[in-house]
Amino acid sequence: YFYVFIFKKIFWLKTKQPRERRWEATEVKEAATVDAAADIQGTSAPETVVPSSVPQPKDDFQEELVIRPLHSGDIYASFQFRTLWDTDFMRENKVSHYRLFPKSLGQVISKFSVRELHISFTQGYWRTMQWGQPFIPSPPGAELWVWFQDSVTDVDATWKELTNVLSGIFCASLNFIDSTNTVQPSASFKPLGLGNVTDHSFLRYATLPREIVCTENLTPWKKLLPCGSKAGLAVLLKSEKLFHSSFHSQAVHIRSVCQDWQCKTTSWELRQTLNSVFDLHNSGQTKREWSLFKMFSRTLTEACPLASSSKLYIDITDNPQGEQFELSPATSLLSQAVVLGDRRTFSVYDLTQETTFGTVRSLNLLIRWKSNEGEMLRPLLHAERYVAGYGLQTGEIHTLMYNNHPYRSFPVLLLDSVPWYLRLYIHTLSVTSKGKDNKPSYIHYEPSKDRVKPHLLEMLIQLPPNSVTEVTVQFERALLKWTEYPPDPNHGFYVGSSVISSLVPSTVAMHTNSTRERPLFSSFFPCKEESSYFVRIYTEPLLVNLPTPDFSMPYNVICLTCTVVAVGYGSLYNLLTRSFQIEEPNPGLAKRIANVIRRMRGVPPL
Amino acid sequence: MLCYTSLDILDIQWIWQFFSSGHTNNWAVLVCTSRFWFNYRHVANTLSVYRSVKRLGIPDSHIVLMLADDMACNHRNPKPATVFSHKNMELNVYGDDVEVDYRGYEVTVENFLRVLTGRLPPSTPRSKRLLSDDRSNILIYLTGHGGNGFLKFQDSEEISNVELADAFEQMWQKRRYNELLFIIDTCQGASMYERFYSPNIMALASSQVGEDSLSHQPDLAIGVHLMDRYTFYMLEFLEDIHPASKTNMNDLFKVCPKSQCVSTPGHRTDLFLRDPGSVLITDFFGSVRKVELTMDAINLTDPIKQMEEDPVNGEEQKEVYSYADQLPVSEIIHQKPKQKDWHPPDGFILGLWTLILLVFFKTYGIKHLKHIF
Numbered sequence: 012y013f014y015v016f017i018f019k020k021i022f023w024l025k026t027k028q029p030r031e032r033r034w035e036a037t038e039v040k041e042a043a044t045v046d047a048a049a050d051i052q053g054t055s056a057p058e059t060v061v062p063s064s065v066p067q068p069k070d071d072f073q074e075e076l077v078i079r080p081l082h083s084g085d086i087y088a089s090f091q092f093r094t095l096w097d098t099d100f101m102r103e104n105k106v107s108h109y110r111l112f113p114k115s116l117g118q119v120i121s122k123f124s125v126r127e128l129h130i131s132f133t134q135g136y137w138r139t140m141q142w143g144q145p146f147i148p149s150p151p152g153a154e155l156w157v158w159f160q161d162s163v164t165d166v167d168a169t170w171k172e173l174t175n176v177l178s179g180i181f182c183a184s185l186n187f188i189d190s191t192n193t194v195q196p197s198a199s200f201k202p203l204g205l206g207n208v209t210d211h212s213f214l215r216y217a218t219l220p221r222e223i224v225c226t227e228n229l230t231p232w233k234k235l236l237p238c239g240s241k242a243g244l245a246v247l248l249k250s251e252k253l254f255h256s257s258f259h260s261q262a263v264h265i266r267s268v269c270q271d272w273q274c275k276t277t278s279w280e281l282r283q284t285l286n287s288v289f290d291l292h293n294s295g296q297t298k299r300e301w302s303l304f305k306m307f308s309r310t311l312t313e314a315c316p317l318a319s320s321s322k323l324y325i326d327i328t329d330n331p332q333g334e335q336f337e338l339s340p341a342t343s344l345l346s347q348a349v350v351l352g353d354r355r356t357f358s359v360y361d362l363t364q365e366t367t368f369g370t371v372r373s374l375n376l377l378i379r380w381k382s383n384e385g386e387m388l389r390p391l392l393h394a395e396r397y398v399a400g401y402g403l404q405t406g407e408i409h410t411l412m413y414n415n416h417p418y419r420s421f422p423v424l425l426l427d428s429v430p431w432y433l434r435l436y437i438h439t440l441s442v443t444s445k446g447k448d449n450k451p452s453y454i455h456y457e458p459s460k461d462r463v464k465p466h467l468l469e470m471l472i473q474l475p476p477n478s479v480t481e482v483t484v485q486f487e488r489a490l491l492k493w494t495e496y497p498p499d500p501n502h503g504f505y506v507g508s509s510v511i512s513s514l515v516p517s518t519v520a521m522h523t524n525s526t527r528e529r530p531l532f533s534s535f536f537p538c539k540e541e542s543s544y545f546v547r548i549y550t551e552p553l554l555v556n557l558p559t560p561d562f563s564m565p566y567n568v569i570c571l572t573c574t575v576v577a578v579g580y581g582s583l584y585n586l587l588t589r590s591f592q593i594e595e596p597n598p599g600l601a602k603r604i605a606n607v608i609r610r611m612r613g614v615p616p617l
Numbered sequence: 618m619l620c621y622t623s624l625d626i627l628d629i630q631w632i633w634q635f636f637s638s639g640h641t642n643n644w645a646v647l648v649c650t651s652r653f654w655f656n657y658r659h660v661a662n663t664l665s666v667y668r669s670v671k672r673l674g675i676p677d678s679h680i681v682l683m684l685a686d687d688m689a690c691n692h693r694n695p696k697p698a699t700v701f702s703h704k705n706m707e708l709n710v711y712g713d714d715v716e717v718d719y720r721g722y723e724v725t726v727e728n729f730l731r732v733l734t735g736r737l738p739p740s741t742p743r744s745k746r747l748l749s750d751d752r753s754n755i756l757i758y759l760t761g762h763g764g765n766g767f768l769k770f771q772d773s774e775e776i777s778n779v780e781l782a783d784a785f786e787q788m789w790q791k792r793r794y795n796e797l798l799f800i801i802d803t804c805q806g807a808s809m810y811e812r813f814y815s816p817n818i819m820a821l822a823s824s825q826v827g828e829d830s831l832s833h834q835p836d837l838a839i840g841v842h843l844m845d846r847y848t849f850y851m852l853e854f855l856e857d858i859h860p861a862s863k864t865n866m867n868d869l870f871k872v873c874p875k876s877q878c879v880s881t882p883g884h885r886t887d888l889f890l891r892d893p894g895s896v897l898i899t900d901f902f903g904s905v906r907k908v909e910l911t912m913d914a915i916n917l918t919d920p921i922k923q924m925e926e927d928p929v930n931g932e933e934q935k936e937v938y939s940y941a942d943q944l945p946v947s948e949i950i951h952q953k954p955k956q957k958d959w960h961p962p963d964g965f966i967l968g969l970w971t972l973i974l975l976v977f978f979k980t981y982g983i984k985h986l987k988h989i990f
């Protein structure tokens with residue numbers, strides 16, 4: 012029924028009467044009107060070099076915001092800021108003139124010979140069943156994975172230095188990333204950028220599930236943008252509203268991308284993404300109505316002057332005729348994009364045009380709901396994880412993966428990184444689908460070493476259609492040394508999220524030509540084939556209690572022992588060594604006077 | 618160099634004022650040592666000093682801020698990303714532009730002493746270092762739970778006043794400060810500065826030995842006490858200071874008398890060379906730079922010509938790049954696992970023993986078989 016519905020919708024859209032709305036094609040037809048000197052993104056064929064007295068700028072900045080209303084009444088906002096720079100960080104004479112690309116990150120890339128860097132800070136957990144799939148997935152806490160160039164000789168030392176430098180740039184305690192929580196995945200986390208070499212010894216992955224995200228992480232992140240938080244879409248990033256949300260994730264992705272359709276030269280791409288889900292009830296609203304001011308406590312007044320494109324997309328796929336919600340101010344620009352396996356329609360507000368802001372010179376988008384009907388499509392892939400068992404000695408980790416496709420099965424790569432203090436018994440590992448054993452086609456397991464490295468388990472499992480696959484493994488909890496406990500050990504210890512990478516069948520043909528001019532949110536994951544799209548989902552992190560000693564115990568023991576020794580031994584010693592003498596009771600007054608007189612007389616006393 | 622003949626008295630006074638304070642840069646090390654939600658007030662204390670210090674001019678690169686726990690984005694905070702100092706919610710001391718250098722589990726005695734003495738691992742980033750020199754005025758502010766001679770860090774370790782005094786002496790020996798202002802807001806705080814013995818240190822504490830520092834007032838919405846009394850009144854005092862103020866240390870000593878604070882704030886100035894009355898508040902809390910205006914014109918050299926880079930010739934590049942396949946299933950299945958250790962092939966031991974037995978029976982004959990079995 013779902014496919015029929017989609018085909019009906021597309022058919023109906025194509026045949027409806029063309030109104031004043033103008034379709035903004037995703038092809039680069041509009042580039043002809045853009046100034047050739049300013050746009051290096053290139054058209055579909057190589058042109059003759061336009062001679063200009065001003066040297067052609069080799070960097071480019073684009074910003075966009077996608078707003079997707081969710082079926083539960085919440086709203087999902089995804090910011091993406093992309094800076095492209097045609098330069099070579101790896102050559103001998105150092106790059107010294109930075110314009111749009113932030114200097115701190117450029118120096119990090121050249122000093123540590125980084126080929127790809129992905130770092131994300133997330134607060135909250137993405138609820139796939141209620142919110143669908145995010146554009147850029149991220150696990151709770153901090154996650155960092157880096158591909159180094161093959162010129163690096165000592166990857167571990169470079170990784171340690173890189174984490175320290177990044178902890179200074181982002182004001183996060185990334186220096187806690189060391190060998191006990193770093194893994195080297197053997198099949199997951201293939202590079203998202205260009206490159207032919209995929210020797211996994213140059214890849215490092217680490218996650219800190221306990222890391223907090225707050226304004227001190229947002230401040231340096233905003234400072235990396237060319238316009239800062241003073242102009243463009245970044246003025247909306249106010250911490251008081253962003254952190255009062257159900258989900259907040261900010262990330263930095265650096266990779267090499269093709270410069271043009273031929274892909275013979277590369278340029279560096281820096282993407283800064285920020286995803287937020289605002290809760291309807293948390294923000295104290297009664298009516299189902301969202302506006303930019305309600306979400307961010309700010310409105311847009313201008314685009315970033317350094318941006319070549321600055322756009323605001325609202326997802327209106329479920330609202331083709333305007334019967335579900337009403338969008339104001341109205342816009343005539345529309346766009347279609349194939350993202351996450353579905354063709355979605357968006358209303359576009361182009362902030363580089365003066366007319367978008369109207370007479371009040373500010374854009375406050377208002378989305379007002381009229382009806383509450385509409386079902387959310389069930390996401391095709393969904394995962395859960397929990398700890399089972401009782402007591403503080405053993406337990407079991409269960410990971411459940413749901414394949415909600417009615418007839419297609421697809422492969423899934425599960426990456427599990429468990430800290431060393433949960434000793435996994437791999438002989439108890441079992442993978443079952445629909446009650447029957449499901450043997451993975453590839454298993455890679457690296458056992459842990461106490462205090463040196465964690466467990467790494469990677470499995471390639473084929474999920475049968477319309478089923479739940481359960482992966483269970485038993486573990487035993489270790490007793491740590493008393494100096495290894497954190498200051499609040501009774502909170503528990505976190506186990507990082509599992510990463511599930513998968514090629515999910517898509518309902519519409521995905522675009523495989525990666526250099527077409529596309530909105531940023533649809534061009535993050537590269538696509539190799541049309542029938543499926545790549546998705547990565549993260550499970551919940553686990554919180555396990557380890558057997559915790561009573562830290563007041565040494566003090567109590569010393570007090571008790573000293574008391575017992577003092578009372579017991581002291582009394583015994585006194586009894587043994589003291590000698591007792593009989594003492595006369597004190598005589599009365601008359602007797603004392605009589606004794607005095609008798610002494611004077613020289614007579615023995617009474 | 619100075620030409621006295623052409624100057625009058627006012628100029629000479631101005632020149633001496635110019636060189637009087639002796640410092641050229643300002644640093645601040647602000648530490649909150651307490652963890653857990655009910656110690657909200659300690660984080661608010663530290664952030665209010667951070668706010669004043671930033672407002673008066675010290676940049677983030679010269680401030681080392683250490684917060685042992687996160688109160689602003691704590692899930693118990695009904696107003697996320699805010700830390701208030703007063704129950705009227707007028708002043709959000711957390712602000713929108715804060716950079717915390719050490720946070721959470723990183724705030725330990727070892728890290729604090731390493732920051733002070735400069736003995737940090739080589740890969741420590743600049744924002745986490747105290748890069749002061751012998752012309753720096755440093756403000757050190759500590760707050761948390763303390764006792765007679767110690768300050769508790771995160772409920773698991775403590776720093777004693779002897780250790781602190783020794784750290785300051787190491788700083789003096791290495792010429793890491795010009796003048797140091799030490800402020801502590803804990804119970805029995807005066808015990809922490811009793812043991813100082815390095816010159817040019819001025820110390821303030823919120824309570825004497827044997828007295829407890831008390832908190833100001835709770836907020837019913839947030840549910841905890843928002844700030845300590847001493848820092849609250851000190852913040853009130855500092856809000857009136859601006860970069861051009863001429864208020865001096867004697868006014869700071871008068872902040873929070875016993876009637877407001879319940880405890881008796883103390884101070885120590887015997888190690889300080891200058892008279893406290895001549896020390897401006899902005900010498901430590903602000904970054905007031907002495908500026909000399911000149912009317913002379915300077916000729917700039919010719920502008921540097923931008924080097925034209927040779928455009929990369931498209932025909933010479935033969936390599937075409939492509940994106941990697943994100944989940945190459947067949948490649949993964951046929952991936953050969955890395956064989957790190959060499960193990961003998963399967964059944965090797967069994968085969969070896971069979972061979973030995975066969976050789977034995979061949980040489981000595983089959984009659985020995987009954988001795989084996």
